[in-house]
Amino acid sequence: xxxxxxxxxxxxxxxxxxxxGDAWLAGGTYLFSEPQPHxxxxxxxxxxxxxxxxxxxxxxxxxxATCTITELSRFAAxxxxxxxxxxxxxxxxxxxxxxxxxxxxxxxxxxxxxGPMISLAAALEGTVxxxxxxxxxxxxxxxxxxTGAGRTVLAPGExxxxxxxxxxxxxxxxxxxxxxxxxxxxxxxLLIGTLGPEGFTLTVTASTVRPFRFGFPAPPDERELRxxxxxxxxxxxxxxxLHGLPQWRRHLSFRFAEEIRRELGAAW
Numbered sequence: 001x002x003x004x005x006x007x008x009x010x011x012x013x014x015x016x017x018x019x020x021g022d023a024w025l026a027g028g029t030y031l032f033s034e035p036q037p038h039x040x041x042x043x044x045x046x047x048x049x050x051x052x053x054x055x056x057x058x059x060x061x062x063x064x065a066t067c068t069i070t071e072l073s074r075f076a077a078x079x080x081x082x083x084x085x086x087x088x089x090x091x092x093x094x095x096x097x098x099x100x101x102x103x104x105x106x107x108x109x110x111x112x113x114x115g116p117m118i119s120l121a122a123a124l125e126g127t128v129x130x131x132x133x134x135x136x137x138x139x140x141x142x143x144x145x146x147t148g149a150g151r152t153v154l155a156p157g158e159x160x161x162x163x164x165x166x167x168x169x170x171x172x173x174x175x176x177x178x179x180x181x182x183x184x185x186x187x188x189x190l191l192i193g194t195l196g197p198e199g200f201t202l203t204v205t206a207s208t209v210r211p212f213r214f215g216f217p218a219p220p221d222e223r224e225l226r227x228x229x230x231x232x233x234x235x236x237x238x239x240x241x242l243h244g245l246p247q248w249r250r251h252l253s254f255r256f257a258e259e260i261r262r263e264l265g266a267a268w
Contacts, residue, residue, distance in 0.1 A: 003031070003032065003035075003036050003039060003042075005036070005037055005038075005039055005040060006036075006039050006040060006041065006042055007040055007041065008040070008041045008042070009025070009041070009042045009043075009044055010041055010042065010043045010044065011044065011047050012043050012044065012045060012047060012048060013047065013048070015043050017133075018133055018156065018157035019041075020038075020156075021038060021039055021040030021041060022039075022040070022041045022042075022043060022157070023036070023039050023041075023042055023043070024042075024043050024045055024109075024159060025042040025043060025044045025045060025046075026045050026046070026065060026066050026103040026105055026106045027066075027068060027101040027102045027103040027106050028101065028106075029098055029101050029102045029106065030106060030110050045065065045066050045105075045159075046066055048066070050064035050065070050066055050162075051064060052064055052066065052067035052068065052071040052072070052075070053067055053071065053072065053075045056164070058166075058167060059167030059170075060164055060165060060166045060167045060170070061164070061165045061167075061170060062162050062163070062164045062165075063104045063162060063163045063164075063165070064104075064105070064161070064162050065103060065104065065105025065106075065108075065159070065160045065161055065162060065163075066103050066105060067103060067104045067105075068099065068100060068101060068102060068103055068104075069089050069092060069094075069098070069099045069100075069102050069103075069104075069117075070096075070099045070100050072085065072089060072104060073085070073086060073089045073099070076089070083174060083176075084120065084123070084124070084174040084176060084192065085120065087176045087178075088116040088117065088119055088120035088176075089116070091116035091119070091178055091187055091190060092116055093180075093184050093185070093186070104117045104121075104163060105160045105162075105163075108121065108128065108142070108145065108146070108152075108160060108163065109152060109154065109160055110150070111146045111147075111148070111149065111150050111151055111152050111210075112149070112150065113149050113205065113206050113207070113208060113209055113210070113239045114186045114187040114188070114190070114205075114206045114243070115205075116187065116190065117163075118142065118146055118205060118211055119187075119190045119192060119203065119205040119206065119211070120192075121142040121163050121165065122141075122142045122143050122146075122203050122205060122211035122213055123169075123174070123192035123194060123201070123203040123213070124165045124166070124169040124170060124172075124194070125141070125165070125166055125168075125169040126141070126142040126163045126164065126165050126169075127139050127140065127141055127142070127163070127164050127166075128140060128141075128142055128145045128160055128162070128163050129160075129161045129162045129163075129164070130154070130158055130159065130160055130161065131158065131159040131161045132155070132157075132158055133155075133156075133157040133158060137161070140153070142163065142211065143210075143211050143212075143213050145160075146210050146211055147210060148209050148210050149209040149210070149239060151210075168196065168198065169194065169196075171196065172194040172195055172196035173194065173195040173196065173264060173267055174192060174193065174194050174195075175192070175193040175194075175195075175259075175260040175263045175264050176191075176192055177189070177190070177191045177192075177256035177259060177260060178190045178191075178206070179252050179256075180243070181243055181244055185243060186243045187205075187206040187243075188206060188207060188243050188244035188248070188249055188252070189206050189207040189244070189249055189252040189253055189256060190205045190206035190207070191203065191204055191205070191207075191253060191256040191257060191260060192205075192260075193257075193260035193261070193263070193264050194264075195219070195264040195267060195268065198217075199215060199216050199217040199218055199219075200215070200216045200217075200218060200219040200220065200261075200264060200265075200268075201213060201214065201215045201216070202214045202225070202257055202260060202261070204229070204233065204253055204257070206239070206249075207238060207239060207244070207249035207250065207252065207253045208233060208237050208238060208239055208249075208253075209237055209238075209239050210237070212232055212233055212237070214228045214229070214232060216228075218268065219261060219264060219265035219268050220261065222258060222261065225257055225258070225261050226254065226257075226258075229253070229254060229257060238250050
């Protein structure tokens with residue numbers, strides 16, 4: 001879709017101060033998908049030339065905000081991590097054209113409950129690095145970055161620079177469950193379990209307005225897991241839109257949680 005109110009596309013290395021009507025441009029798959037009459041200028045993050053994926057000295061992995069889904073999938077294949085990362089990439093159910101443009105950062109910043117990069121980063125204890133308008137930086141967990149459906153903690157002009165996935169989380173055994181109302185539909189429920197020396201975690205996304213992550217020192221029994229979900233997710237937290245009623249999302253979330261508990265518990 002043409003954005004006929006946009007008058008300038010700026011280089012972020014030379015851009016003037018941020019003002020109302022500005023927007024960061026990464027892949028643009030959301031920006032150009034619907035009218036944006038409030039926008040006047042786009043600041044093109046691609047001109048920074050950030051490497052899409054970096055392996056850090058401690059074994060953790062840093063994904064730049066401009067890393068595309070294609071680049072992430074190729075990294076997973078080269079690195080031998082074709083499990084959870086590839087499953088989350090495939091949860092987009094998008095064409096190769098979207099894969100080649102959509103970015104990790106854009107998926108996080110849009111904060112759609114069905115965003116699979118939110119699911120991946122939350123399940124693997126991801127931490128976002130934000131750059132403030134004055135050039136400062138702050139870090140916080142992905143589970144704290146996304147605060148609701150379409151809502152994040154980003155202040156006007158603040159930029160999501162990267163997401164870091166710790167080495168210990170990347171080494172954990174994982175289990176993945178996803179469901180949609182239609183064969184090629186948006187995720188209505190997406191749960192990820194992980195298991196490692198530190199214990200068992202379960203992350204609930206897509207069915208809820210924001211990611212919920214539950215941790216246990218060892219795989220819980222059925223009652224413990226159910227009580228954790230009942231106590232941690234309020235009735236208002238189950239998402240409601242045309243891709244699934246809250247009752248359906250809740251039902252499948254509890255069902256998938258028990259399947260994951262059994263699958264990973266058997267490996268403990």
